[in-house]
Amino acid sequence: MTAQKNRGALSIRNVTKIYDPEGVNVMAVDNCSMEIAAGEVCMIVGPSGCGKTTLLNAIAGFHSITHGEILLDGEMLCGPGKPKADMGAERMVVFQHGALFPWKTLAENVAYGPIVQGVLPKKQALEKAREMLAEAGIGNVLDKYPGEVSSGMSRRAEIVRALINDPKVLLLDEPYRAMDALTKSIMHESLLETYDRTKVTIFFITHDLEEAIFLGDKVHVVTTRPCQLKKTVEVNIPRPRSYETQSSEEFRILMEEVNEAVHEEAIKAFQAGERELA
Amino acid sequence: MSQTAATTTVPKLTKAPTGLALFFYRIGKSFQTPTPYLTIFGVALWLFTWWLLCEGLKVDRFDKIPGPVAVSKDLFSFTPFQGISIFTEEFYNHIMVSCRRIAIAFAIATGVGVPLGLFMGWSRRIRDYAFPILETLRPIPILAWVPLSILMFPGFEAPVIFLATLASLFVTALNTMLGVDSIDEEYFRAAGCLGSSNWDIFKNVVVPGALPFVFTGLQISIGVAWFSLVAAEMVSGDHGLGYLIVDSYMNNVTVPMVIGMITLGFIGWFTSILVRMLGNWLMQWHVKALALQGR
Numbered sequence: 001m002t003a004q005k006n007r008g009a010l011s012i013r014n015v016t017k018i019y020d021p022e023g024v025n026v027m028a029v030d031n032c033s034m035e036i037a038a039g040e041v042c043m044i045v046g047p048s049g050c051g052k053t054t055l056l057n058a059i060a061g062f063h064s065i066t067h068g069e070i071l072l073d074g075e076m077l078c079g080p081g082k083p084k085a086d087m088g089a090e091r092m093v094v095f096q097h098g099a100l101f102p103w104k105t106l107a108e109n110v111a112y113g114p115i116v117q118g119v120l121p122k123k124q125a126l127e128k129a130r131e132m133l134a135e136a137g138i139g140n141v142l143d144k145y146p147g148e149v150s151s152g153m154s155r156r157a158e159i160v161r162a163l164i165n166d167p168k169v170l171l172l173d174e175p176y177r178a179m180d181a182l183t184k185s186i187m188h189e190s191l192l193e194t195y196d197r198t199k200v201t202i203f204f205i206t207h208d209l210e211e212a213i214f215l216g217d218k219v220h221v222v223t224t225r226p227c228q229l230k231k232t233v234e235v236n237i238p239r240p241r242s243y244e245t246q247s248s249e250e251f252r253i254l255m256e257e258v259n260e261a262v263h264e265e266a267i268k269a270f271q272a273g274e275r276e277l278a
Numbered sequence: 279m280s281q282t283a284a285t286t287t288v289p290k291l292t293k294a295p296t297g298l299a300l301f302f303y304r305i306g307k308s309f310q311t312p313t314p315y316l317t318i319f320g321v322a323l324w325l326f327t328w329w330l331l332c333e334g335l336k337v338d339r340f341d342k343i344p345g346p347v348a349v350s351k352d353l354f355s356f357t358p359f360q361g362i363s364i365f366t367e368e369f370y371n372h373i374m375v376s377c378r379r380i381a382i383a384f385a386i387a388t389g390v391g392v393p394l395g396l397f398m399g400w401s402r403r404i405r406d407y408a409f410p411i412l413e414t415l416r417p418i419p420i421l422a423w424v425p426l427s428i429l430m431f432p433g434f435e436a437p438v439i440f441l442a443t444l445a446s447l448f449v450t451a452l453n454t455m456l457g458v459d460s461i462d463e464e465y466f467r468a469a470g471c472l473g474s475s476n477w478d479i480f481k482n483v484v485v486p487g488a489l490p491f492v493f494t495g496l497q498i499s500i501g502v503a504w505f506s507l508v509a510a511e512m513v514s515g516d517h518g519l520g521y522l523i524v525d526s527y528m529n530n531v532t533v534p535m536v537i538g539m540i541t542l543g544f545i546g547w548f549t550s551i552l553v554r555m556l557g558n559w560l561m562q563w564h565v566k567a568l569a570l571q572g573r
Contacts, residue, residue, distance in 0.1 A: 099465055
């Protein structure tokens with residue numbers, strides 16, 4: 001993997017998304033704008049069901065948007081006249097519940113992208129997949145099926161499956177949500193290590209504030225539905241970061257700052273009591 | 279504390295058995311659970327009740343039904359009193375004829391039903407075309423098709439095979455379609471992200487994702503094929519287990535009738551096991567995941 005410097009800049013400009021289930025308009029995202037620089041780790045924090053995932057789905061090309069535009073490195077993904085972006089390997093998604101194909105082994109899963117894109121022949125793709133999985137520290141379970149390994153391992157394999165395609169942006173939708181705190185901390189360190197190596201742009205959705213500050217360059221706090229940018233907090237803790245970072249004074253101060261902004265929204269979201277949108 | 283810990287004996291770890299050794303290991307292990315004993319007891323109780331009703335107490339109207347003693351006497355006799363035993367060629371002839379019909383019917387039903395179900399699940403348009411027709415035809419009982427099938431097809435074989443095919447086709451197609459429906463949307467999205475063409479998605483997501491449901495469907499469909507086959511053989515047919523049952527009844531020989539029923543049960547069970555084994559062999563990922571959940 002070559003380190004990237006000047007690719008993967010995302011511009012989200014005035015994006016609005018209105019769902020129309022059964023003729024009742026629901027505004028999920030309202031005039032939301034944010035700029036994500038190339039090679040930045042951008043954390044999106046907000047209450048559950050606020051429309052963060054809608055934003056991610058729009059970038060990935062799973063959903064259309066109603067207004068506004070999204071650009072990747074100056075090229076329009078979706079916008080006026082083209083409401084839905086095409087799916088593509090330069091924007092790789094790591095899903096909330098994990099979406100490794102359960103019927104393929106970890107190595108086959110990782111090799112899948114290069115094979116179907118015709119980048120590598122099958123044999124070489126599998127070889128590369130094995131190398132990359134070994135590099136990520138899961139070389140001992142290459143030929144196991146996702147159902148046989150721990151959630152931590154399968155999540156790591158899923159990130160490798162994304163990275164093998166050399167994406168410009170990695171889109172992560174609360175990937176560590178269901179994990180216990182100990183596994184989570186190991187996953188964080190491994191993601192940071194991966195980031196330091198590849199410098200891929202990361203768009204990471206979470207509602208875990210510690211996670212957001214520990215991993216991110218910027219933390220974007222968004223409002224409850226409809227989703228708007230409320231506050232951006234810069235995290236100036238130098239990299240490489242390690243587990244000890246989390247007990248430092250500056251970490252604590254940032255926590256307070258983010259917490260204050262999020263808490264207000266959490267209360268609003270709770271009082272609204274609306275069901276989460278897909 | 280430390281002393282008690284030291285006296286604990288650690289069981290000696292041996293290499294995991296494989297192949298035939300594994301088979302015997304499992305059998306040996308299963309005798310340590312109540313399962314085989316309960317099964318034996320259950321079968322014995324059932325046989326005893328049968329014997330009691332028909333031969334022991336000779337309850338009114340049951341006394342005309344052959345009991346287990348009469349049936350097994352004939353079944354294992356070189357010169358069966360009522361014509362059918364495991365040593366007569368005719369017995370195997372009936373089995374062969376029925377099995378061949380099932381094999382053809384099941385092959386056609388699977389060959390048509392699985393692709394039909396896959397495409398119906400995958401493409402909205404194909405579902406809109408085919409599903410209403412399927413749903414209208416499905417509730418029509420197989421026996422209602424008998425006259426039509428005799429008019430449509432010549433001879434004895436074709437109508438019987440048609441009826442068995444029809445019944446299992448519906449089950450297979452419907453289960454396959456539900457199998458595709460059951461695939462999590464995120465697998466489609468992940469495949470799309472990774473740069474798959476539609477055909478890649480069909481091969482790598484739709485087909486393997488639907489397989490667990492497909493094989494559940496096939497296990498049901500082979501059962502359905504057996505009972506519609508027998509129904510068809512009873513009405514039109516010149517051989518086969520269904521024919522044996524009805525022919526024995528017509529000729530007032532009740533033992534072959536019961537032999538036909540029991541044989542049918544066992545062969546039906548056996549074919550169902552074959553389908554399940556094929557499924558498990560094709561879906562190692564599924565079997566392993568279930569095993570880790572303790573199932």
